[in-house]
Amino acid sequence: MPPPAAVMKAPAMPPTTRSEQPGSSSLWHLPALRRQIVLALLSFGGFFVTLSSIPLWAVDGGVPEGLAGLATTVMLAATVATQLFVPAMVRRFGQPVVLAAGLIALGAPTPLLLLDRDLWWLLVVSAIRGLGFAVVTVLMPIVATQIAPPGRHGEAIGIYGLAIAIPNLIAIPLSVALTTAGHFAVVAWIGALPLLALPLIRSFPAPAPVTTDPRDPGAGRARVPVGALTGITLVLLVITMIGGGLLAILPVQLPSGSLATVALLLFGLTSAVARWRSGVLADRTGSRPLLVGGLVFAVVALLLMSGGLLLDPGPTRTVMVLVGAAILGVGYGAVQNLSLLVSFVLAGPDRRATASALWNATFDAGTAVGALLIGAVAAGAGLGPVLAGCAALVAATLLPAWRSTPR
Incomplete structure (x- = not known):
């Protein structure tokens, strides 16, 4: 779901150019931010396109209506459980590797839904996808702060939030219409869209050095x-x-x-x-x-x-x-x-x-x-x-x- 840096100025940081000052130019012109928007559209499009369609697909395959929502429940439960471990994974393997693994876990299993409509199989695939969704949701706001110049982080996160709202509004009704019409196979392959975002990862800037400005409420904290x-x-x-x-x-x-x-x-x-x-x-x-x-x-x-x-x-x-x-x-x-x-x-x-x-x-x-x-x-x-x-x-x-x- 659903959308991170200091909203305060950091005087200890090097002076910024005029184009970096808050409100002086549009962040939409930054190539890295445009690439992040594409990544958000692909990854969240792959997530939202199956959110309502998997229960329909399950019921059509014989799963009782009362149990069809379990796939969504299991996916979100896996997401919440994994989100708390993402920081440790980043410290161990690095941000690019973890983000790539998240995109693969979110997108690659989706076409496998076509192999079987037994409830246990839908739950397994959904749980794996939940692991990937956890990584994407935690790291994408951080990428936004790494892209934006100082004093523009709120705007960058806002643009990211707008980007993930678009597939939410489009993918859910589209997927329901396709599934109802008997075309869930199309939905399953659309769900693999996060894989197309993998080449974009290396184009994002590395995390900025940690500030030691004493006026930053969180600067220098160990925990x-x-x-x-x-x-x-x-x-x-x-x-x-x-x-x-x-x-x-x-x-x-x-x-x-x-x-x-x-x-x-x-x-x-x-x-x-x-x-x-x-x-x-x-x-x-x-x-x-x-x-x-x-x-x-x-x-x-x-x-x-x-x-x-x-x-x-x-x-x-x-x-x-x-x-x-x-x-x-x-x-x-x-x-x-x-x-x-x-x-x-x-x-x-x-x-x-x-x-x-x-x-x-x-x-x-x-x-x-x-x-x-x-x-x-x-x-x-x-x-x-x-x-x-x-x-x-x-x-x-x-x-x-x-x-x-x-x-």
Whole structure:
């Protein structure tokens, strides 16, 4: 899923040229960043194209509907378990080797899904792909910070987040349409796209030297400051739980399938744009006011959607749900990017891999827990009251967000 360096200036670093100053030129012109965008499109395209199609393929092959989702569960469980070990693998084998192994593990097994539709085989292939996805999700944000000049890391991560949102919006509906039409073989081969990204790895710059600027909150630390990261990790956990729950339960709770579809489309589009633009703004103003502002947006949006869902079906209800979904996407996307930036600042430049692993594991775990927990509660109480409770939960993270974010 789903998208890391200091948002503060580092005076101890050598002076930058005018083209390197924040906001002075577009990062889209950097060849290395364009190559990373291609890598993100290929790797995440290969991931998202099978996310919804494998369960369809499994059911069509005789797997009970109640067990079809196990393939996704196993893949994400393998992802979360592996993400925490990626920093150690990088220290042992080096970043290029580990990233290449991740792309191979994510893409190479996918065509093997065509060999058998027994559940055990689908689970084995999915678990291997989860190992590769763990590596890609942890290392790709770090590559973005290695490409971008000082003071532009927020923008670089935002562009990366925008790049991974594109296959999310396109690959999932395309894969469902192809599988439903009996063309899962095409989907399986598309899932091997990460292999095409292998030649791009050596074109990325090496990690920058570690800064010793004493004004950098994480400079020179031997270990990741777990205590300092607790607050921002809690913020991320809450917002991803709500996002995961909304994606899972909104289509079930809304009587109109078209309303749920449009609401989720607006949520996805605004979150992608917010993740990108919040990074640009963070480079200029710092993360603290933007992070708190994103959480406030989420609170307002959840209350708006909650109020709309408590109304009888009609134009007012529709407008409140759609506007709320769009505003929630802004808060959701902004908090994603900014929490990652803050985690990198707190951990220090020499511990970005560990901070990225913690962030990604929290993101995936929060999404999975939210889909289960919020869905279960909404099934009994209704989604309207549950979203009001979620708004209160997000409001409770405002103080931790403010205190854990460096000035």
